[in-house]
Amino acid sequence: MIGIYLELACLPAGRGFGDWNLRYNMALLIIDIVISGLISGSVFALLAIGFSLIFGVARIVNIAHTAFYMVAAYCIYVVTHKMGFHPIWAMVIAIILVTLLGIICYKLFINPIREHEGAVLIATIALAMAFQEVMGLIFTGTYLSVPKLINGYHVILGVKVFYQQILTFCVALLIMGVLWVLLTKTKLGLAIRSTAQDREVANLMGINEARVAMMTMGVSVGLAALTGAVVVPLTVLEPHMWMHPLIMMMAVVVLGGLGSLKGSFLGAYILGFAEALVVFLAPMGAFLKGSVALSIMILVLLIRPEGLFGVYFEEER
Amino acid sequence: GQDTIKIGVIGPMKFVQGIGHWNGATMAAEEINAKGGIQVGPRKMKVELVQADSNEFLSITDATTAMERLIARDKVHFVVGGFRTEAVLAMQDIAMENKKIFIGVGAAHDELCLRVAKDYKTYKYWFRGSPFNSSFLGRTSFIHLGTVGAILRHSLNIPKVKVAIAAEKAEWTEPMIKAAETAIPGMGMEAVGVWRPSAVATDVTAELSAIQRSEAHIIFTIFSASVGIPFARQAGELKIPAVQVGINVEAQKDGFWGATRGMGNYVATMNTYARGVESNELTKAFVDTYVKRFGETPTYTADTYSAIVHGLATTIEQAGTLDPDKLVPIHETRVYKSPSGTVAYLKDAEGRHLHELRWGPGFLTALGVQWQDGELKAFWPNKWKATPEAPEVTYKGMVPYKIPPWMVEKFKK
Amino acid sequence: MTQSFLQIKGLTKNFGGLRAVNDVTFSMERNQVLGLIGPNGAGKTTLLRLITGILKPDAGHVCFMGKEIVGRKTWDIVNMGIACTFQNMRPFRRLPIIANVMVSCLSPRAMKRGEWVKRLEAKAMDALEFAGISDMAREKASTLSQGDLKRLEVARAVATEPELLLLDEPFGGLSPAETDLMAKSIRRLHKGGRFGRLHSEGPAMIIVEHKLQWLMKIVDRIIVLNFGNMIADGTPDEIVKDPRVIEAYLGKGDT
Amino acid sequence: MLLEVANLSVWYDKAMLINQLSMGVDTGELVCLVGPNGAGKSTLLRAITGLVAWEKEITRRSTHGDIALEGIVSFDGERIDQVAAHEIVKRGLILCPERRRPFREMTVLDNLMAGSYLLKDKDQIRDNLGKVYQLFPVLQDRPNQISGTLSGGEQQMLAIGRALMSKPKLLCIDEPSTGLAPLLRTEVFQKIRGIHELGITVLLIEQEVSTVFKMSSRNYVLSSGKIIAEGTGEQLLQNEILRKTYLGL
Amino acid sequence: MALILFYLRKLFSVIKNEVLVLPSRVVVVLFFLFLLLVPLFTKDTYLLRIFTLTSIFAILAASWDLLSGFTGQMNFGHALFFGVGAYSAALLNKYGGIPPWGTVPLGGLGAVLAGLIIGIPCLRLRGTYLALTTLAFPIILMGLVFAFPNITGGELGISGIARLAGSRVADYYIAVVVMLGLCTIMWKITDSKTGIIFHAIREDELAVRTSGINTTRYKLLAFSLSGFFAGISGGIYAHFMRIAGPSTLEVSMSFQVVIWAIFGGIVTIYGPVGAVFVLFPLMEFLRFWQEYRILMFAAVVLLILLYMPDGLFRWLRDKIEKECPRCKIRNIATRDTCRICTASLD
């Protein structure tokens, strides 16, 4: 937001504020930026929350998170296009199937090597690659698309916004709320958080840490699928689509502080706004929006190495 | 001892571009072999294709090893294909080191051919097969822009047509943007801004809002990568009151309609082929066979077909040998017809060989195509005169350009 | 000049609203062994962390051998001659025990002081011998039991050949027999001399410990903290009789 | 016998930490394990509560460090050596582990609530919480402090408190007194005795021999993974060798 | 003459007492010999190309291990060093006209600079924070590359730079010898006093500081060393491919390095090197099954890791060698007693 004020301040007085038209334009510009920022922020938030969850609990950096999101999108494509169901059904089916897939992958490939962080990391990379290839073999590399849950757009303060984007925003809020309740108000949440801290001692509290991790994986992957269902209709579908959001997702998560839902949520909107600012204020440099957002993340981390809401203490006692 | 001519087909085989390469080449090989092969001196030699997945979108290293493998292991005589410029540059070096004729089908960058002029002895084995280089691409799309601009001005009564430039962030678009910024005022229109989304952006609503705010009537698109799809789709969905013309490679493909869920209606782009359009007498046979065989309209990477059938095969027959050093001088001076037009190779200002395709009326021109209710129709060249003296060019199968109804509604009061 | 060996003035540290160390002022001499006691959460560990520069004080000064050390980097402070241990042991888990100690031997201070010692390993071994765990030198540190880890901590600190040794609960988790041994070793270390190739000039010490019965045997002076404040300072005998200390810390009956 | 261990052996990568060990704890007893450092006391408790087996399972595919476990452990008449650690806890065998190990990034209150994970009854949780707070008022003062920032002794209190939050049949505590100030140490011992008097069986590892022997009903002396002596405090203290070499008195 | 004899005898005794006693050492020696002799048996440029590239990437993977494995400074953006090395070498060659033997080390120095530039801000970060932050650096640099196409050539990269050497065989020898040399140096570094400190920093940085070691200096040293070696491999790569393009900075490149290193087994140096020599040729070998190539690759990685999560080469080494429980000296697995202390090994 600082950028806008700078821009305003730099305007020559005679031309800038006297001119109603320009001021009107400025207001519109700000509205544009706010709305775009909110929307891309919601997409990041949805992705980041799921990723943050599984990292927070199982310390698994699940590179395949966005790959699950891709699989969900293909699932929806099949159900709507090939079988002709309504997108809502497609969404439900996709979430169920992908959650199952996630749990199976976890059981087969991740759980046995949980102790080996590096191995888990590249196992998830390999999983993502495998999904990418399988989807490529089935659907070829052509660009596909899936239908929106709600078609059309709405004009908010002069800016056209898809209903689907509004839906994204709402779902992000909803998920945030539901997860917050889940984590802080329920026994499962307590178990999830304890497991995140110390698996061994969690056992001593009677927590079945293996099952908690598996359930968290299920929830996390289910979130990825849900994200796929609400986000992918806005974009195109292809087997390599998991790479692109991956970086931003990870950036959001570290910016917010690892394992902190609140942080992921806030971080997502910060980076969303950063991107929107670049697009509107430096259209020629719109391709730099990713770089700028990442630079912001780095700057924040330099000041707060633990991210915005991460817990951090130098010394154990 | 060999009695086949081995042609390596290299491309990203998991992507449409590579599939196009392979399809075109397969058609070519089948056609030639059905006729018994290529007459090389006294012998008739069949054509054998060797597929190599360059995987070049993901790994340049892979691309170079694939090329090396084609040459060292498979011992191919010729190579066709290649798409991503960075990879083609690296592959070119390997082919040239081994003195293999490499016909590039896909990469448009000038540098590839400038190398021929700079170091003819080393790089003479390289030829451009398709498309012509980016400055010609630019020129063609400006003509499209001008054509559409005039249509808007007349039918919607817009005195000063405003143009927003949307170009993906890539090297090849840079000169085009510069040229467009000077060309647009020259055409009596006004350029209102340049937006440069990343080539793989998946959400461009912010850019579109910004463009709408600039009150542009035309969006001059310069897209070769995936961003073309979300851009067209989201613009259609948001009913942005501006028409899209220019280059949008994704819109050249049959899959575009599905990928945009029909929201890419009225998007116009430059293209090489379109169903029902004939640049010359060869076009129909090629397009029809291709469509029948592969179920889709050929895109320009399928020009491996003409590179082999009309290019290589004839040159070999004329030379009566497979020796690249003998073939190059013959090939570079030939002028021959291909399904997309007449091929001739250019020289640069100093008269050095460039092995670059020639553009213009009577040669290759490309088409201006527009999506009209699920079908890709050509609207250009329709009574086109390159210069007042030049002959008028009209290909068979042209239709009028259509303006999106929401634009008509907005401006025609 | 009558500069004290270690001089602490008005040292204060807040954590949020909590004042963990409040205006602590004292000084000690080169030849002293100082006991630091106080109830749990009194700020003892925090005080040691402030001296070693791991935490930055909010106010106050620490002068060591005439030089201000607040604001210096931890490794500088260690190389000036202050070594410390962690209350909650922090070994290099996946390294052999000997390598744990060799890291300390590699510090500029130890390297300089032991120039005549060619073999680091031998020196590290002597530090382990001092702490009584030399027989396990090649095992991974992760295999040590709680008590042995404590000893490793001490060995690591001793290996930097300090002038001032800050020990945070060196007897925690040690069995009575082993505590005895450890107490004796510490006493011996303070007397100075040589332990194999390890050279000791008999460092001054500040020892935080709750096992008073052994602490009393090795210290000359005790400082008592409570809620961050110094509430008493004196010889062991004086301290055990101090009613405030008895009330806040000792309780009745225990010595 | 409530807890019975027969011929238990534990190997960590060729090193035998527990050697054919047999012991037992009767309902209502307060048993104390003593022994020099590295004797294998903590390992024994970890083996009983299933943590060794758990560790064995999760490190199964590592290149080094095979863990092997042999012998019979039964609790409340049932064998538990094949039962998963968290299931053992459900049967009422609670361990308060060595080195405190709070859930470092969680608040004090959350830590305590995690301790009562298995309890369903809200009132009972509140009740237990009250008792823990009464024992350790410091914790009551700062329920929202992140437990990793507590002082060493405070963390020890938290760990003991956390173990007390559940409803054990047999409570195992590993060195509860480390890091506690004398005043509190006495109190903790009193509390443990109190718990014991409430009918909860206690298995205690402790170095503070002189204090524990006064309250324990029976003691085991462990050395090098073997039990070398057993008996009441008085009996053990009479043995001169034991006193000197193992108990340091 | 006598001197030669003396050295020969010494060499012989080293071989007998130091090499032949452990199968892993024998394997390493054979590996060296094999690599040096390959061109005598084949002139297949394809094969040589694969081995050349493999060697180049082996340096890269080993340098990652030095930084991330040994020092624990998880770097997910290792492509940065590689790319900076490649770009600096290419720029120096193209605009400065410096030949490859000059540009490659200078490229390495360029990467050292990059290592310092990212190392300094990253000093305060650790673990996953560091990993995910470093991931961003090559992407930011890529943004810069695209933003200044006049210098960097945009997405084309800088092409047409000098060849590494005159022929494929010469290229091969340069890459292989440099690889063997640098990896030996890296191994030596990790085996030295500095190596111990690197190890310790990975385990617990604060404790290293309280041992009186300037961790900042050592962490920066690790960043620079790793950057230097990675930069060299980048430079050689650029000259071998004759192009330095943005593909050297891609995320997939960074990931690839991590896959290699972890697959082979980190904190070993030989693990990552071996892994590259397995995985890179494997990828080529799978060309016969072109369509399933990457799928197969992923499957191999997944399956091997499932059974050898500590890395393939650690696992192998563990199979052929045993550690003496008493003196921790390694012995061939067939021995019953330790070769040094004669303790029983079973």
Ligand SMILES: Nc1ncnc2c1ncn2[C@@H]1O[C@H](COP(=O)(O)OP(=O)(O)OP(=O)(O)O)[C@@H](O)[C@H]1O
């Ligand atoms: N980072 C922090 N944030 C908030 N409070 C803290 C932090 N670090 C320490 N404290 C508090 O400061 C007080 C002093 O802690 P310190 O560790 O110095 O106590 P101590 O005297 O060593 O106690 P003990 O004998 O139990 O180890 C404690 O109450 C602790 O909870």
Ligand SMILES: Nc1ncnc2c1ncn2[C@@H]1O[C@H](COP(=O)(O)OP(=O)(O)OP(=O)(O)O)[C@@H](O)[C@H]1O
């Ligand atoms: N992973 C392991 N591999 C090999 N040996 C181990 C391993 N873990 C522990 N040990 C050894 O097992 C022995 C017993 O350890 P344990 O922690 O049970 O001792 P303890 O009796 O609890 O001692 P303390 O009183 O010091 O806590 C120690 O000698 C230790 O070195």
Ligand SMILES: [Mg+2]
């Ligand atoms: Mg303390």
Ligand SMILES: [Mg+2]
């Ligand atoms: Mg213990």
